[in-house]
Amino acid sequence: MQLKIVGHTLAETTSIDSLNYVKNHENYLSIKREIDSLQKILYKIGYIENELKNIHRVNDSVFLTEIHLKKKYTSIFIYYDKSLFNPKLLNVISKNVFDTYFTIPFIELEKTLHYINSKISEKGFPFSKLHLFNIEIDNKSNLKANLILETTNQKRVINDIIIKGYNKFPSSYLIHYLKIKPNQTFNLNVIKTKTEQLNNLKFASEIKSPEVLFSKDSTTLYLYLQKTKSNSFDGFLGFGTNEDTNKLQFDGYLNLNLTNNLNYGESFKLLYKSDESDQKTFETNLSLPYLFKSPIGLDFALRIFKRDSSFTTVNQGFKIHYQINTKHKIYSGISSTQSSNLLNISTSSNIYDYKTSYFTFAYQYLKNQNLNSLFPVNSLFYLESNFGRRTESSQQEKQSLLNIDAFKILKLDIKNSLYFRINGAALNSKTYFENELILFGGINSIRGFEENSIFATSYGLLNSEYRFLLNNSIYIHTITDWAYFENKILNINEKLLGIGFGFGILTKTGLLKFNYANGKTENTPFKLSNSKIHLSLSANF
Incomplete structure (x- = not known):
């Protein structure tokens, strides 16, 4: 069947046809139904007097309908009570706001009333209603009306919060992380926005949208949460050819992360690494958030590093952190380092026994995308500054150490994305010891080089990847790494390049990653024997 709608004049028919x-x-x-729908559209755009004349059946397949549009009203003058409606609110929706009335295009009437009502609801009056009263014709193309507000005098606040599904969810995260607490003005839209931030937590997620129970004298908020797998075990196996012996060498590490096992939101990290160059690293980190239900948390760190039979270095750190919101965090604390020379005293080297003490200040921005199992973190920015002094024998020297680590995933479309990471550090001192230099190189810095094989007083590196998603559980990527470093002890500065490829597979056990990279210095060619292959497996439990 075919429908044809005409107006009273040719101009009206043209206007109707333009509505498609x-x-x-x-x-x-x-x-x-289509005729009813069209009339509602005509009402909204200003033809409030439009009239359906008839529906005429021309033949078995054609129906002819006539609608008289009549006059179109383009603007409306709305009179309001200043004690009920704030002129500042009205200035957002109208350029012509006066003491007793404001004007808007008629076509924006419905959107305007909805906006005003939503703002009133946000102030704790969810049952408020708006309507226009005494609608009259002002002149040929304008209308006028009174704006009436119907609401209760009782302002709604959140009286109680009940969590369903994860009853032991740490309450401090409600108050300081989500910033939802009792006696807070009730605003459902804001609450929904805040609870969506639960997806930034590793140990909890939202099952469904929050619900509200209104009684005569109270408002109860129900949150539906579930505890998620937040512990992870990560490790990798790497192998390559030793340049001196031409034999195959292996290296690897073990990384354990335990999160929220006590339902407190705490996290504990343990790292043990054994590298190709007979280097051993042991690290532990403990983070205790929201102590005594305050926005303040504590972080403790211990790192022990041993390089063959040359030296050992022990780093200890203590920080206080403040969670500004779900993405931003600031730190302040102290750290100390003690290093010991393991070499024979008569051996010529630049390795000394020393101690350092630093004051630490740091800032972190973190944006997760926990619904993405392959790439759970979208972006990170971490900046840390350390200021203090080094003591060797009886001599003291001022020092500073700056660190930066930032990365971002740029999504091009559903399957294609780019990954960029900037990482760097700089040690500032008048003199330098070999056993206090910054170490980098390997799978977590510039790929294609041995783990912690490069000693620097300062360095900067750029990791980049082009990623292609084969399906929801497999992706392939390129590797292009570039670095620049300085070593003021040896008076050298050099550029490094690492290129290669890799892939990641999400298995039932966890995320399996494979990287193949070849590294070279500025004035040397690529050698196949310098290639590094890294395998890692990160499993959640």
């Missing part, structure tokens, strides 16, 4: 109504229908009921 549906002309082909299966039955008469569908035709009737």
Whole structure:
């Protein structure tokens, strides 16, 4: 069946045709619904007096309908009570706001009333209603009306919060992380926005949207949460050819992260690494958030590093952190380092026994995307500054150490994305010891080089990857790493390049990653024997 709608004049017919109504229908009921829908559209755009004249059946397949549009009203003057409506609010929706009335285009009337009502609701009056009263014709193309507000005098606040599904969810995260607490003005839209931030937590997620129970004298908020797997075990196995012996060498590490096992939001990290160059690293980190239900948390760190039979270095750190919101965090604390020379005293070297003490200040921005199992973190920015002094024998020297680590995933489309990471550090001192230099190189810095094989007083590196998603559990990527470093002890500065490829597979056990990279210095060619292959497996439990 075909529907044709005409107006009282040719101009009206042209206006109706411009609305692109549906002309082909299966039955008469569908035709009737389309006519009703068109009339509602005409009301909204200003033809409030439009009149349906008739529905005439021309033949078995064609229905002819006539609608008189009549006059179109383009603006409306809305009179309001200043004690009920704040002129500042009205200035957002109208350029013509006066003491007793404001004007808007008629076509924006519905959107305007909805906006005003939503703002009133946000102030704790969810049952408020707006309507226009005494609607009259002001002149040829304008209307005027009174704006009436119907609401209760009782302002709604959150009286109680009940968590369903994860009853032991740490309450401090409600108050300081989500910033939802009792006696807070009730605003459902804001609450929904805040609870969506639960997806930034590793140990909890939202099952469904929050619900509200209104009683005569109280408002109860229900949150539906679930505890998620937040512990992870990560390790990798790497192998390559030793340049001196031409034999195959292996290296690897073990990384354990335990999160929220006590339902406190705490995290504990343990790292043990054994590298190709007979280097051993042991690290532990403990983070205790929201102590005594305050926004303040504590972080403890211990790192022990041993390089063959040359030296050992022990780093200890203590920080206080403040969670500004779900993405931003600041730190302040102290750290100390003690290093011991293991070499024979008569051996010529630049390795000394020394101690350092630093004051530490740091800032972190973290944006997760926990619904993405392959790439759970979208972006990170971490900046740390350390200021203090080094003591060797009886001599003291001022020092500073700066660190930066930042990365971002740029999504091009569903399957294609780019990954960029900037990492760097700089040690500032008048003199330098070999056993206090910054170490980098390997799978977590510039790929294609041995782990912690490069000693620097300062360095900067750029990791980049082009990633292609084969499906929801497999991706492949390129590797292009560039670095620049300085070593003021040896008076050298050099550029490094690492290129290669890799892939990641999400298995039942966890995320398996494979990287193949070849590294070279500025003035040397690529050698196949310098290639490094890294395998890692990160499993959640």
